[in-house]
Structures are given as structure tokens and as C-alpha cells.
Amino acid sequence: MREFLYQKETMPQKTYYIDSNIWLNLFKKEGDPTKGVPYWKIAKDFLEQVIFSEHQIAYSGFVLKELKYNLKDRRLFEEKKKFLEDESKFVFVKAKVEDYDYARKLESEHNFILSFFDCIYIAICQRLGFFLVMRDKLLMKIAKKVY
Numbered sequence: 001m002r003e004f005l006y007q008k009e010t011m012p013q014k015t016y017y018i019d020s021n022i023w024l025n026l027f028k029k030e031g032d033p034t035k036g037v038p039y040w041k042i043a044k045d046f047l048e049q050v051i052f053s054e055h056q057i058a059y060s061g062f063v064l065k066e067l068k069y070n071l072k073d074r075r076l077f078e079e080k081k082k083f084l085e086d087e088s089k090f091v092f093v094k095a096k097v098e099d100y101d102y103a104r105k106l107e108s109e110h111n112f113i114l115s116f117f118d119c120i121y122i123a124i125c126q127r128l129g130f131f132l133v134m135r136d137k138l139l140m141k142i143a144k145k146v147y
Contacts, residue, residue, distance in 0.1 A: 015057070015058050015129075016132075017059070017060075019118075019133060019139070022135065025039035026043040059084055064081060066117060067080060067081070098127065099120055099124050102122075103116055103120040121139075126147055
């Protein structure tokens with residue numbers, strides 16, 4: 001697995017950290033076509049735009065844990081994990097102790113209305129200057145306040 005080494009000052013491209021729900025929309029082909037463009041199609045189009053640009057997409061072990069839990073099928077999870085590992089525009093980032101501490105603080109300050117995983121996504125993105133991509137309105141509201 002490639003590990004991402006990040007230095008804000010030397011990276012001209014943008015890095016997008018994709019919330020696990022977006023990945024699940026894509027992998028499970030979720031969305032109601034009668035309500036407009038299905039979620040999975042929006043996710044696919046976004047990923048393709050990034051892949052064919054100078055930008056990149058980051059993911060962490062927390063995204064992998066959520067995918068493993070929600071995909072349930074071990075073979076399917078391993079296939080999707082390989083997809084993440086093999087794509088050169090996707091980079092793996094590790095959470096640091098400071099991310100855990102900040103995520104726990106956020107979780108507490110907001111009376112545990114966000115999951116720890118959502119809070120760790122905010123912490124990682126804030127520390128590394130990533131753009132957090134999500135659909136969750138509550139996560140978006142809190143991320144905007146603290147980011």
C-alpha cells in the first residue's frame with residue numbers, strides 16, 4: 001500500500017478526501033434514478049474528473065474499516081480495496097495521535113451527534129489541508145464551523 005507523504009508548501013494539486021458514504025454509493029450503485037442523477041453516477045463522474053487531472057484522492061484506514069463493515073462480502077471488499085490501492089491518483093493517509101485527540105474533542109463538543117469516524121475525517125482533512133467530500137448535511141454543517 002502506498003503511503004502518502006504530504007507537504008502543504010510543495011503540493012500544487014488539490015487533494016480530496018472522500019467520505020465512506022460516497023464510496024459506498026459508487027460501489028453499491030446506490031441512488032434513485034427517478035429523483036435525478038443517481039448518487040453512484042455523481043461519484044463516478046467526480047472520481048473520473050480527478051483521475052484525469054493533476055489532483056488526487058486520499059483515503060485512510062477509517063474509510064477502509066467502514067467499507068469493510070458496510071460491504072459485508074469479504075471478496076467484494078478486497079476487490080474494492082485493491083482498486084483503491086492500485087489507482088495512482090488515490091493515496092493512503094494515516095491518522096496521527098493529534099487527529100484522534102481532535103476527533104474526540106469534536107465528538108464531545110458536539111454532544112456525540114457525529115460519529116467518531118466523521119470527526120476523524122474532519123481532523124485528517126484539517127491537518128493536511130484536504131477537501132472533505134461528503135453528502136451528509138450534519139457533517140457538512142459541523143465541518144464548515146470548525147474547518
